[in-house]
Amino acid sequence: MRITLDDPSLLPDLVRFLGERGCVAQPTGDGELDVFCLSSMHHDTVELELDLYLQRWNARHPEAQAALAHEL
Numbered sequence: 001m002r003i004t005l006d007d008p009s010l011l012p013d014l015v016r017f018l019g020e021r022g023c024v025a026q027p028t029g030d031g032e033l034d035v036f037c038l039s040s041m042h043h044d045t046v047e048l049e050l051d052l053y054l055q056r057w058n059a060r061h062p063e064a065q066a067a068l069a070h071e072l
Contacts, residue, residue, distance in 0.1 A: 001050055002069035005031045010064050017057050023050070032069070 005014060008031040015025040015033065023037040037046050047068065054066050 001035050001046060002028070003033050003035055003050070003054065003066055004069050005033070005064060005066045007031070007064040010061060010066075013061075014057060014066055018053060021053055023053070 003014070003025075005011060011027055011031070011033065015027070018025045018035055021037075023035050025033045025035045027033045035050060037049055050068060054068070057066055058064070
């Protein structure tokens, strides 16, 4: 799944945060990354899981906004 981040300087932090939750995140461009969660194989489950992770990360970083690409 693709995630966009409006502050590219925070990409390393977001990659680390997702990695700690069993996801593999690969930056693909300025402010974008592809994410694969190893704990979930179903698309709907992965999307829900990532959405919850991003809500948590966004709460910790009110100065930035990360979202699934289709949500922006």
